[in-house]
Amino acid sequence: CGLLRHRPGAGGAYWVDSQQKRYVPVKGDHVIGIVTAKAGDVFRLDVGGSEPASLSYLAFEGATKRNRPNVQVGDLIYGQFVVANKDMEPEMVCIDSSGKSSGMGIIGQDGFLFKVSLGLIRKLLAPKCEIIQELSQLYPFELVIGMNGRIWVKAKTVQQTLIIVNILEACEFMTAEQRKQALAKLSGN
Amino acid sequence: MAVELDNGQCRLRPFSCELGLLSRPDGSATFLQGDTSVLAGLYGPAEAKVSKELPDRAALEVLLRPKVGLPGVLERSREQLLRQTCEAVILGVLHPRTAISLVLQVLSDAGSLLSCCLNAACMALLDAGLPLNALFCGVTCALQPDGTILLDPTARQEQEARAILTFAIASNERKVLMTTTKGSCSVEEMQQCLAAAQRAATTIFQFYRDSVRRRYSKS
Numbered sequence: 001c002g003l004l005r006h007r008p009g010a011g012g013a014y015w016v017d018s019q020q021k022r023y024v025p026v027k028g029d030h031v032i033g034i035v036t037a038k039a040g041d042v043f044r045l046d047v048g049g050s051e052p053a054s055l056s057y058l059a060f061e062g063a064t065k066r067n068r069p070n071v072q073v074g075d076l077i078y079g080q081f082v083v084a085n086k087d088m089e090p091e092m093v094c095i096d097s098s099g100k101s102s103g104m105g106i107i108g109q110d111g112f113l114f115k116v117s118l119g120l121i122r123k124l125l126a127p128k129c130e131i132i133q134e135l136s137q138l139y140p141f142e143l144v145i146g147m148n149g150r151i152w153v154k155a156k157t158v159q160q161t162l163i164i165v166n167i168l169e170a171c172e173f174m175t176a177e178q179r180k181q182a183l184a185k186l187s188g189n
Numbered sequence: 190m191a192v193e194l195d196n197g198q199c200r201l202r203p204f205s206c207e208l209g210l211l212s213r214p215d216g217s218a219t220f221l222q223g224d225t226s227v228l229a230g231l232y233g234p235a236e237a238k239v240s241k242e243l244p245d246r247a248a249l250e251v252l253l254r255p256k257v258g259l260p261g262v263l264e265r266s267r268e269q270l271l272r273q274t275c276e277a278v279i280l281g282v283l284h285p286r287t288a289i290s291l292v293l294q295v296l297s298d299a300g301s302l303l304s305c306c307l308n309a310a311c312m313a314l315l316d317a318g319l320p321l322n323a324l325f326c327g328v329t330c331a332l333q334p335d336g337t338i339l340l341d342p343t344a345r346q347e348q349e350a351r352a353i354l355t356f357a358i359a360s361n362e363r364k365v366l367m368t369t370t371k372g373s374c375s376v377e378e379m380q381q382c383l384a385a386a387q388r389a390a391t392t393i394f395q396f397y398r399d400s401v402r403r404r405y406s407k408s
């Protein structure tokens with residue numbers, strides 16, 4: 001259930017804007033997964049769906065049988081689904097169709113991972129998102145957004161990271177004016 | 190938001206609901222009918238235990254916790270009724286080998302508890318965004334000893350009644366999903382109660398729509 005939206009124009013699309021928390025894997029979605037187990041040649045990743053996803057060790061850029069990627073249990077991986085339907089276990093890769101990693105792979109050390117609703121993720125991923133533009137004027141930071149509701153943030157200090165995390169979590173409920181006020185107070189401090 | 194309804198000769202108590210109030214479950218709702226209130230939390234579609242998973246559809250589990258004491262036989266029978274109603278509307282074939290858990294906590298009981306549980310369950314399903322083929326609502330009717338029908342009875346009215354009938358009514362053409370009766374009544378009386386419940390269902394579905402609209406207008 002949600003709001004029915006319409007985009008007029010060539011082709012014109014109707015879609016339902018919903019606010020859900022549970023993620024269901026969809027082919028082509030970029031998500032953040034947490035490595036839970038290494039089973040032979042395959043890593044098991046928790047992506048927040050009903051089943052763990054599998055990721056082959058060869059699905060990284062420049063990986064061969066001799067040159068294995070250095071992935072430990074508990075690492076964060078940013079990848080996309082190649083197989084995701086209701087009947088099969090979801091499978092992920094960290095390379096795109098041409099073999100390049102294009103930003104996917106193991107997410108570095110430090111930083112903070114947290115979960116938000118899927119509606120906020122879609123808002124943040126919309127082109128020219130105001131929230132991210134306003135936040136980037138506050139502090140410089142690195143941001144990885146997964147379609148499964150997970151966001152990873154890393155700023156220079158722990159305090160800055162936590163401030164950004166709190167603002168992003170609160171964005172779900174704040175209106176644009178409240179957000180601008182909160183950011184103005186923070187940049188004034 | 191409280192709504193006072195007058196449905197011809199049958200009145201429903203004022204009811205209100207709140208969606209999305211719990212942070213852990215995927216969907217949550219609390220539903221109040223007069224003084225009866227139930228809190229529902231829904232988790233799913235999540236990983237199912239191998240012993241419980243079904244190969245072609247989602248496995249639904251309902252847990253009803255009374256306000257005081259441990260769950261007993263009455264709670265188990267209500268859980269089965271709720272489970273059968275929810276299974277009739279949830280499109281489980283879209284999520285095979287998963288588990289959907291619905292946990293209901295009775296916050297206060299002042300009559301019509303089963304229909305309050307049904308309404309809270311439907312609102313939690315809406316909040317979680319699970320695929321459904323229809324909405325459903327619960328309506329309780331009490332048959333007085335003199336034959337008059339009372340909708341949404343209080344605990345006192347339930348005790349004095351000759352029979353208590355609870356219906357779960359679906360939103361597509363007001364079809365009946367589940368019926369349970371306590372006491373004895375004739376077939377004609379049951380048909381009359383059913384007709385009154387179907388009329389009341391229309392008002393309850395309109396209330397669902399208004400609650401969801403309010404929730405989405407906040408974002």
